[in-house]
Amino acid sequence: MPRRQEWELTLSISVFEAARPVFTGLIVAAMVVVGAFVGHWAHGAWLNDHTPVQPIEFSHEVHAGENEIPCQYCHAWADRSASAGVPSVETCVGCHKGLAEVRDRPEIEKLFGYWERGEGIPWVKVHDTPDFVHFRHKPHIRAGVECQTCHGPVEAMARVTRRVDINEDLRMPWCIDCHTEEQVANGRDCLTCHY
């Protein structure tokens, strides 16, 4: 009986040793798979497109920069609501009806296409906060915060881009720093933003 046990033991060890390269391969493969998942998640969460392609190649550089249209002419709800709002197609067409010299440009044709079909323009959101953060535009605008403080120099952007430094910009310490500096009433209370 003991001899038989020894024989079994030697076999099992030798089988394990023979299979060792296979195990290494499996571990490497598993790491690659896990890495792919993590990478995919990180890409979606942190490294997503800061300058998404919009359905119409709308240029803030032309509108807010060259023509000096105030931000709140189009984003009219910024000083009275939580959301700054995206203008209706009617707002765009209201001006562009009278601008015959740019009427035949392809992007303007797209705009009038949406107008004639009675559809909204599916703009892609550039600045977004997580669901557990309730940012409100109204108190910030009324306190005299410039739009550019958070959104960057939009008037110089052909296509709107989000501020890139993920370690500083538009993250909570950045909010808290400003609230502390400006001595906002209850500005450091969690329930001001998180509820």
Added chain:
Amino acid sequence: MSKITDTLRQYRADGYFAEFDYHWTMAIDLDQCTGCGACVVACQAENNLPIVGEKRMRQGREMKWLRVERYWEGDYPDARLSFIPILCQQCDKAPCEIACPVFATYHNQDGLNAQVYNRCIGTRTCAVYCPYEVRFFNWFTYTWDEPLEQQLNPDVTVREKGVMEKCTFCVQRINRAKDLARDEGRRVADGEVQPACAQSCPTDAIVFGDRNDTDSAVSRKMRDPRAYEVLKELNTAPSVVYLKNAREPLHAADGGGHHDGANAQAAEPRAAAAEPRMVEAESAVT
């Protein structure tokens, strides 16, 4: 350990409550409560509470920030039913706040017991410490079927798996009212903030307001001799005040005879007439 004792000392210190800007308080008149459950439904709708289903309900994983507890007195047909809505008491000396290892629950300057979802790591210690059993844990990420997600309240976070949650005194409404008041350069007026439960109560049994304002409706309710606090002996200093159900105790008037409990005043003249029968009942026992 020292952190906990520091927190305790801070809570127990004199003048801690005087620092509150507003001291939001709720008064619930149990005499007016009919147990209809409108507050429960309103809370469910306002605060994006999931419907967990029958199976998880049986497992004790229900989500109800506000529940109406029922208490039966006596045996049928001489039974009487009383209700008490139980919600987070927003204790000024809250046991849950001492329990949390990451300070996801804390007391803010308005006397609110805050729960910060993004800071919570889900140890569930607070729920163990809470003597009122009003903290609920998200065991799953609950979802809403296709058209129903349209009724979610955008002002309230939809909680995810692994997060503790509880009644917030509808802080989104408080914040909104404070926002409007600040624009007009004044304090929030009495009755301007109404949590969903108070708004939906058909008998106005629930009154909400600022305790620091001595003329507010809730302060007047608190001065009522019927006012009491649930589990006061635990020294949690709750911000929810209940007004006692002023009814004659069952069987007190006619010694266990047929007694209409809902009509406490009407029973009074009968009390005198019932006296001989009471003696009779006593002799029968001996």
